[in-house]
Structures are given as structure tokens and as C-alpha cells.
Amino acid sequence: MSHPVDAVVFDWGGTLTPWHEVDLPEQWRVFAREVHGIRVDSPDVSQADLDEAHRLADRILEVESAAWTRGRDEHTSAALSDILEAAGIDAAHDRHHLALAAYRGFWEPHTHTDPQVRPLWEGLRARGIKVGVLSNTIWSREYHRGIFERDGVLDLVDADLYSSELDHVKPHPEAFRAICRELDVDPRRSVYVGTASSRTYTARSRSACARSGSRTPTSRPTSGSR
Numbered sequence: 137m138s139h140p141v142d143a144v145v146f147d148w149g150g151t152l153t154p155w156h157e158v159d160l161p162e163q164w165r166v167f168a169r170e171v172h173g174i175r176v177d178s179p180d181v182s183q184a185d186l187d188e189a190h191r192l193a194d195r196i197l198e199v200e201s202a203a204w205t206r207g208r209d210e211h212t213s214a215a216l217s218d219i220l221e222a223a224g225i226d227a228a229h230d231r232h233h234l235a236l237a238a239y240r241g242f243w244e245p246h247t248h249t250d251p252q253v254r255p256l257w258e259g260l261r262a263r264g265i266k267v268g269v270l271s272n273t274i275w276s277r278e279y280h281r282g283i284f285e286r287d288g289v290l291d292l293v294d295a296d297l298y299s300s301e302l303d304h305v306k307p308h309p310e311a312f313r314a315i316c317r318e319l320d321v322d323p324r325r326s327v328y329v330g331t332a333s334s335r336t337y338t339a340r341s342r343s344a345c346a347r348s349g350s351r352t353p354t355s356r357p358t359s360g361s362r
């Protein structure tokens with residue numbers, strides 16, 4: 137018997153990962169302290185150094201918030217490297233990689249794939265239904281795929297797209313069309329599952345995925361992953 141659905145496309149943050157509240161300003165304080173050579177929670181730091189690091193953190197947060205606002209209002213994408221550059225961060229600085237590692241360490245507890253994902257995806261594929269991932273994110277494809285690999289589910293992904301490498305973010309129809317092209321499925325026979333406000337997904341009908349199921353969060357999604 138044929139089924140009406142050829143693919144299910146999943147959001148990442150809060151859908152494939154458990155929903156967490158995240159202290160968004162703190163992500164950049166962790167980063168900025170490392171740029172300034174300040175070990176997190178070190179007691180031997182002058183207030184002036186700490187203040188300078190926190191001013192940098194505030195600047196990055198401001199640039200990042202503006203990028204997410206543009207994404208929400210204009211559906212344009214952004215990437216972490218662009219945000220850091222716009223905030224005046226020198227990627228060639230010798231502490232840059234340490235700062236990025238600290239930032240990723242801050243996010244790591246919020247990246248774990250829900251244990252139900254593997255059996256769910258296996259069940260879909262057993263029924264001949266493809267699995268797609270479409271994430272509004274500033275993180276790279278390589279980084280996201282590393283997370284799936286770490287959690288033992290990468291082998292079940294038929295296609296995955298990350299807005300950091302696209303021109304548009306969800307709910308722009310082109311983002312949905314792009315993942316359907318990657319999956320080689322008709323958008324009308326595809327379903328999107330994600331966390332979003334109901335307002336966001338009134339836009340999904342514009343020839344994007346045919347149907348959507350959304351779990352509405354009570355607050356703003358995590359910054360690095362939506």
C-alpha cells in the first residue's frame with residue numbers, strides 16, 4: 137500500500153534535542169573571558185580585565201541578536217564566523233580557537249540527541265519514509281554532523297541542511313524547498329516537525345512542506361539552534 141508521506145523533515149534545537157532554557161549572555165562571556173586569557177571562575181583576575189571581557193561579550197551578543205532578528209523578520213541567514221567578524225573578533229588571534237572551544241563547551245550539554253530519535257528514524261526508514269533535518273542555526277554543517285555522529289544517528293539522515301550555509305532561514309519557503317530537493321521528494325508529500333510559534337508556520341503553506349506539526353515553546357528558543 138502506498139503511503140501519502142515520502143519524507144519527514146525535522147527541526148534540530150528543541151525537537152531532536154531536549155528543550156532547555158539557556159543563559160544566552162553567558163555563552164559570550166565564556167567566549168570573551170577565554171579571548172582575554174581569563175580562566176572561567178578564576179579568582180586571580182582584575183575587575184578591569186573582567187569588565188573588558190564582558191564588554192566584548194555584550195558586543196557579540198548584540199551582533200548575534202541583530203542577526204537573529206533579521207532572520208525572524210527578513211528570513212536571512214547568518215553564520216557564526218560572520219557574527220564574530222562583525223563584532224570585531226580576529227579569527228587569526230591565537231586565543232580564538234580556545235575561545236571557540238569554551239563556547240562549544242558551554243553549549244555541549246544542550247546538544248544531545250533525544251534518545252527517542254534513533255528508534256523514531258529507524259521506524260520511518262523501515263516504512264520507506266526519508267529523514268531530513270532543516271535547522272536555523274549559525275553553526276556549520278560540519279559541526280552539526282559531528283553532533284549526530286557523536287550521538288550515533290548520522291547514518292539515518294537522508295539529507296540535512298543548515299541555514300548557516302543557505303541564503304534563507306525557516307519559515308522562508310525556499311528553505312523548505314531546498315531540503316525537499318536534497319531529499320528528492322515532492323514538498324506536497326513531506327511533513328515538517330519542529331518547535332515554532334504558530335505564527336511562524338502560517339508561512340509554511342506557501343508551497344513549502346505540505347503539513348507541519350509544531351511543539352510550541354513557552355519562551356525563546358536557544359540561540360545557537362532553532
Ligand SMILES: [Mg+2]
Nearest residue numbers: 149150331362
Ligand atoms: Mg527548534
